[in-house]
Amino acid sequence: AVNATGASDVAIGLTSLEDVFLATAGEDPTLGGEADNESSPAGLHHRIWLPLDDKKPSQPRSVFYLARMVALMDLRDVRTFVFNSLLPIVFIIVGFLLSYLIDPKGSLVSPPSLSLLPSTVIHPGPAYVQGSAFNNTALGPPLQWADDSLPSGGELLARYESNGTLQYDPKIVSSLPLAISAITNSTLYNWGSGSSATPSVSVTNSPLPYVKSYLVDVTQLLVPMLTMLGFVPFAYVVIPIVFWRADHITTQLKFMGMSTRLQYIALFLHRFLFGFLPSFAVLLIAAGAFGSDLLGDGGRWLAYTLLVITTFLALIPFAMVLAPLFKSGRQVADTFPLLWNCLSIIPYIIVWLMTGNSSESVRSAGDIIGDVMTIIPTLAYQRGAQRLLSLQFAVDRASRVENSPVEWSDTFNPANGVLTPLLVNIGVMSLTTALVWYQTRDKISHKMRKYSSSISPGKTDELPESEDLLAEAVRADTIVEGIAVRNLTKFYPQQKKAAVESLNLAVAPSEIVVLLGPNGAGKTTAMKMLSGEEIPTAGLMKLGRPEDFDLAQRGELEFTSLYRRQVCGYCPQADALFPDLTVKEHLNLASALKGLRIRSASSPHRDHVDAIIAALG
Structure with missing residues (x-):
């Protein structure tokens, strides 16, 4: 049939996902009537729709599973594996090896006659x-x-x-x-x-800053700097944080029941288990094998161990705090590694040269600058390692006897400067951890606690004049479960016009509502506010069951708990997927984060996931 415009008439039938499953689950005539076979479409349909008992998600288990999946993705990406796992170990070994090879003692001989x-x-x-x-x-x-x-x-x-x-x-x-x-x-x-x-002449010299066979001790440069490069990849934790946020993976994981704070903890755990522990083991083995003074007696070994641990614990939250400074994954990937490497290496070289200068004033200035810059964890590590390497010389100078034994009191004497980087690391770790904890709070819940229905300062909560809009506002006030929105408003920075202004919406359980509007009407922004991806400027949102509504009305509802308790679900507009994971691994990840037991072959949850994979082909 042809309509008045000359185009063919096309009948479009709307259906549901359940209808699609039911339609594709019919008996396949090619199977010879074996519709009940587990591998047949009917059998797969039965396994997919078979009711299962939901399990309460375990947060520690979810955190560990996500950390393990991040390690799997790193392993599959050759570049990431080399820079995050392989090169740090290489730098550590090379640092100790070079310091061992270029440490000749040199011979001392009598000078020529000084008769003149x-x-x-x-x-x-x-x-x-x-x-x-x-x-x-x-x-x-x-x-x-x-x-x-x-x-x-x-x-x-x-x-x-x-x-x-x-x-x-x-x-x-x-x-x-x-x-x-x-x-x-x-x-x-x-x-x-x-x-x-x-x-005839009587002048007292200050101790000369020259040790061993060099004007300066090169090991005090190479060992701290090269072993520090083993810590640099830990700061790269900021890169996946920004990528996940830009690619909506952070939001997707929240819908799977994992809050932003738990995602940060999973990334920390990944760096600890699959980055720090191997590097730490190699560090101790290399230092011992090459006879480094970092593991010397008199408590130097303990001070160095504490220095390494506190540097890692301070470095991860320090880098996480910087994540909001980057707007896109490409920006952070292109700029952060170079910026961080320069920040970690160049200042240390400058301070090292200043502290080896023959001028006492320059040396004092170098010490002050070096102590101030220990607020950067990688510089604190280098500073502490340098102090430990020069501790023997400091003890010899104080006792006026070469190769004097280093005592515990020497190592932990504040005057020798070993304690300073340790204490600064602890302070930086505490401060940045508190900042990260604040950054990853449930911002929607925090906003609702400060709820004010005014659209802008000085403007009161006015009911809509339109009859249908007024009815929707009244319904949003009377509904007791589902979704209720009152005067939801969003202003973006540097924009005078509201992206969403005074939105009132009520959706009851099992009710289907469609938001229609042209581009720029605010549909996506409204959904992002409902999902927690955007923070409202004003307004009140209530989602979930009646008890959740009561909590939201009092400003006590934690919105992230709605997804963790599977009260709400959301399908994002963008494809929030990990590029290095398969479909099955995505399903396994979602199942694990929701508390399903999928590791056992006899688990009904495992059978459920396998059935979905088989149905998808």
């Missing part, structure tokens, strides 16, 4: 250096004082039985200038004919 030294200090007579004026720890290994050595001052000093030499390491370019500086700034004695010794 008296003329350098404008002194007419011969002179020799009093050995007690030097301390090996104060000088540092580039220079070393040796008592009772061969004469080093030429024939002028050869007649003295007791003599010493100032030795220097020829592998260090500046060792000889350091030796001359040490001598000219120490106590010199004039030995004239028949006269007693009188002092």
Whole structure:
């Protein structure tokens, strides 16, 4: 048939999902009458629609299951697996290996004759250096004082039985200038004919910041910096948070009964079980295998263990707090890794160079800046590891004896700076955890507690003038279960026009309501507010059973509990799916989050899910 416009008439029949199941569940003539077979359409239909006892969801079980699924997705994504799991372990091993290989002791040899030294200090007579004026720890290994050595001052000093030499390491370019500086700034004695010794110059040097065979201890740079890179992927927890939010996966998981707060806990658990524990084990094994001072005696091993643990516990919530700064998954993936790596590495190198400077004022400024920047957990770790690596030198300097034993009191002495990063980590962990807890609160419930029916400041709650709108508002006030909305309003930032203004809506149980309107009418925004994805500017929403209505009226209803208790359900407009999971894995995830037992092969819930998979082909 052709209508007046010349187009063919098409009959469109509306049906329900149940009608579709019933229509496809009929006996297939090709099956030879085996409609009751479990694999037949009729058998699958029976298994799908077979009533099952719902189980109360276990929040710990749901959190662990989601963490395990995130680990599975990471494993399937090669790039994510390499950057989040493999590279951190490689950096840890390389850091300890390089510090072990480039740590030669160097040889100390006697310098050439210093017979001209008296003329350098404008002194007419011969002179020799009093050995007690030097301390090996104060000088540092580039220079070393040796008592009772061969004469080093030429024939002028050869007649003295007791003599010493100032030795220097020829592998260090500046060792000889350091030796001359040490001598000219120490106590010199004039030995004239028949006269007693009188002092000519007396200056006290500050301890030189040079240890081992280098002007600076390179291990204090490499080990903290490279092992810190093993912590960097933990901060990348912000990336899935932003992606899930932008792709509506956060909302979808809420509809499965998992609040935003529980999702954050699952991501933390994933990083702890599948990231931190393996890296921590490798860290301890590598430090022990290469003989690092980080696991030295005197409590250094305990301080380092606490430093690693507190760094992880502070880093995860610190990164989570930054999630609202990013609007899209692409933005966070493109900018956050580079930004975080630069923030973790460059400041530490600058502080490290400043603390090794020969100027005391520069060293003091570097210490202050380094302590302030420990509010960033990765910098706190590097700062703490550096303090532990230099603790032996600090103890030797204080005792004026090389290789002095490090005591527990030395390690946990606040003056040595080991405790500072630990305490800062604990403070940052507490503060950022509280902020994350606040960010992941049930914002809809919080808004309803502060409910005000005014559309804008100074405007009272006015009933609609239109008769049908007035009837809907009255019905929303009288309905006792289902969905009731009064004066729901939404203003977006920087927009003067309301996206939704004074919406009144009532939907009773088993009632079907269709929202019609052109683009921009506010249909999607209204549904997002009902689902909790958007926060209303004003208005009151009541959903669920009569007891839920009473709680909502008093501002005490937790809206996330509606989905956890399966009082409400919602099918989002967008496809909120994990790209690395199969259909069956999505169903298993939803089932596990709702408390169904699907791991046992004999479980009716498992059979139910298998039947749905078989029906979908």
